[in-house]
Amino acid sequence: MNKNSTDKDTASENRGVSVGEVTNANVTNEQQPKFPKLFGLAMFIGPFVWLAPAGNVRNTLLPQYFSQIDPSGKVAAIAILASVTSIVAAVSNILFGALSDLTRSKFGKRKPWILFGTLIESGMICLVANLTNMLAIVICWGIVAAAENAVAAAMVAQEADRIAPKWRGTISTLYGLGYTAIQVVAMIAAGFLSNPKLGMYVMAGIGFGMGIIHVLLAKEPSNLDEPRDKFSWSTIWTHFSLPTSGSRDYWLAVLGKLAMVMGGTITNAYMLFVLTDYMKLSQGTTSKTLATFASIQLVLGLVFTAISGPIADKMGRLKLPVALSTAVLGIGQFFPFIAPHVWTLYAMTIMTAIANGVYNAVDGALNLAVLPNKETAGKDMGFINLANTLSQIAGTVVAGLIVTYLGGYRAIFPCAFAISLLGAILIMFIKKVR
Structure with a gap:
């Protein structure tokens, strides 16, 4: 350079x-x-x-x-x-x-x-x-x-x-x-x-x-x-090797993604058992509820993914929508902690579907914007993908530990909330991109 x-x-x-x-x-x-x-x-x-x-x-x-x-x-x-x-x-x-x-x-x-x-x-x-x-x-x-x-x-x-x-x-x-x-x-x-x-x-x-x-x-x-x-x-x-020189914002983006995906995985890993054991729904109702959740996630995910990227391009902002969507994801995940009623899961599903739509549309562009070296883009994007993979594995393991040792299924939701908010904070500390 x-x-x-x-x-x-x-x-x-x-x-x-x-x-x-x-x-x-x-x-x-x-x-x-x-x-x-x-x-x-x-x-x-x-x-x-x-x-x-x-x-x-x-x-x-x-x-x-x-x-x-x-x-x-x-x-x-x-x-x-x-x-x-x-x-x-x-x-x-x-x-x-x-x-x-x-x-x-x-x-x-x-x-x-x-x-x-x-x-x-x-x-x-x-x-x-x-x-x-x-x-x-x-x-x-x-x-x-x-x-x-x-x-x-x-x-x-x-x-x-x-x-x-x-x-x-x-x-x-x-x-x-x-x-x-x-x-x-x-x-x-x-x-x-x-x-x-x-x-x-x-x-x-x-x-x-x-x-x-x-x-x-x-x-x-x-x-x-x-x-x-x-x-x-x-x-x-x-x-x-791991990126080091000029990579502060890059690693903040990596850690932010790890926290965001991990938070989402924690709530999804045992969703079937949350419905049957925490919400006390019957098997038939559980099946219909999961199908409804999938439909909500598909429709809202498509809509908000479609509109978020062009809006981010027009506004010239990437960090803010990624951080806000991560925060919204965390807030949505807190609802089921309030009470074991299915409406709280619907609230969570709607908020997380919107958040995921915005995140999926803009996060990729943010990752590209913070790459420390354009000549090693493939390798550096590989580390970002690795964070995505590891966070899913870690989220599943952490969810199991929470259920077993930290208060059952209800304890999943405040933990996911805290981890997601941490991800939003890390992303907001990025300096080079608005």
């Missing part, structure tokens, strides 16, 4: 910058005066490429397949599969993000990883559909998880490479809408419970087809003209 750039970063940190002034962008607002519609569409279908096929096979079709091939061992197999997936995701997000940063090819730096990752993910899902040995399935699924996260890491990093700051909120919104829209694929997967093997083929086909469409729409150009880093220990350290 040259001296002028360093001085600009220092001045920005002292006074705070808006989304339109983010200094780590490869593309300036002047260089991209019009919204990149095709790239926006490519990012909308992004979650259909990696998350929709692998997630629905992992969460819906594989458990059903396990129950068919080994009913007595299905519970242990699912637990082992979840552990392997989490470990592989933690490593591969950072590894493949860093490798894509270093890639130079006529196809660009991200496209090869998206294409090869999609091909391997789809192919391994088809292979898993033809295996009957639990150990072999778990091993092969580790490869699926690595490929899945290679695609995710490279895909998200494209925004840092190719999108001007003023459009990042809208692009983040479209990606967030894709996250919500993949519930359509979940419905498709549920239709194959009687034939999970065929369902896995269908999921693999969806992922592969969407992967091809994504790279065609994204149109990543050659990057052979980009400078190549010489192999050295310094290069390895830069591209594979």
